[in-house]
Amino acid sequence: MQDAKTWAQRFPMDRPPSMEELDRYADNPLWPELRRYLKDAYGAEPRTEYSRCGLEPGWNLKFKKGSKSLATVYLRPGYVTAMISIAPKDEPEAEGVLLTCTEYTRTLYHNTASSKMGRWLMVDLTSPEILEDIKSLLALRAKPAKQ
Template sequence: MPHLQEVSGFVANPLWDELCSHLESCYGVLPKIEHSSCSGAPGWNIKYKKSGQSLCTLYPANGFFTCLVSVRSREAMEAELLLSPCTEYIRNLYWNTKPFNGGRWLMVSVTSAEILEDVKKLIDLRVKKKKRQHEDS
């Protein structure tokens, strides 16, 4: 199993470090390195979870990375309102991703600061939705 510093060095992209720092500081979560044999993205990945809920999974590659963020059906309306100011890439990805198991699993290639900001908004939507549901209980 690689160490986080090795993964960061392999990715060698400041957007990776920015997202990891953001997740750890804003949500108080720690990364968990796992190996997946999933046919969609086999190999080492980094999972971030809060209170047992997945925030996102990062798939490192040489010089770049992909971030999996799922938007559940109960978050869909808010996510769709959030899309308007997002990048065209994120809007197209969302609308072209077929719903699966009650949500959309967005495999986002994080290639710019703008896309990174969109990913942060989608992750924040998941956290806020969960928090609101807990407060309403």
């Protein structure tokens, strides 16, 4: 059972959480699988960064393949949210990928405004099917080394 402290209260800017603390806080059985996939397919290890964002300050995890950003992961008790950016140049390919995705992911994509910076999808990892959607969307950002 999680206590009532917020993420920022549990782990202030001067106290980065360990991976074990991150896993316990997320308490999501799909989270280790997503992390393992990012490592195996892209060689991407999580890098913790502190965000001072007024809406949701606290630690998040950035995953990169070389210098290319793949995803930023936000954790809440029982929830994992992956922010994946779809570049404008990748939107036509994304439309094809979406045909194989869940209704949730298709709706999220179409309800997320497009800008010159792309679409920033905040995908809640709530099922194995959505994990597969995340993998498909990540492949738009960078091709995995292993499939």
